[in-house]
Amino acid sequence: MNEQPDRVSEVKKWIDKAEHDLIAAKHMLELADLTDIVCFHCQQCAEKYLKALLFFNDVHFPKTHDLRLLLELAQKHCKLELKLSDIIPLNRYTIEGRYPGDWEPISKKEALNAIEIASSVRDEIRLMLPGELFGK
Numbered sequence: 001m002n003e004q005p006d007r008v009s010e011v012k013k014w015i016d017k018a019e020h021d022l023i024a025a026k027h028m029l030e031l032a033d034l035t036d037i038v039c040f041h042c043q044q045c046a047e048k049y050l051k052a053l054l055f056f057n058d059v060h061f062p063k064t065h066d067l068r069l070l071l072e073l074a075q076k077h078c079k080l081e082l083k084l085s086d087i088i089p090l091n092r093y094t095i096e097g098r099y100p101g102d103w104e105p106i107s108k109k110e111a112l113n114a115i116e117i118a119s120s121v122r123d124e125i126r127l128m129l130p131g132e133l134f135g136k
Helices: 005-031 035-056 067-077 084-096 108-128
Strands: none
Touching (some): 035 084, 035 108
């Protein structure tokens, strides 16, 4: 891989954090059924994988949690098979997963769906990145 060492290192950091979010989401759902926090971590996983891809491709992105914006940026620079309609359900958990409010309760089924979405974002983006980024 001929990428700059600093850029590779930074992309690995984004990937590691994204992986931690997905692991946390899965474990929290098993252990405590904390559906709001599970969904927040799923949104974070998708966000961080998108940012890893953007960073790898040297695409500057704003400080944002908006998956819509991040996906649009990524699709301008990469041939991603992800559809906005597939990942947009995660967008609401940026707020609803972390803050009190007059939100509808998040069901276990919805949390399981969030894990599936985050996993599909993960899988798709990992196909776009060199395998060397995933070794420990």
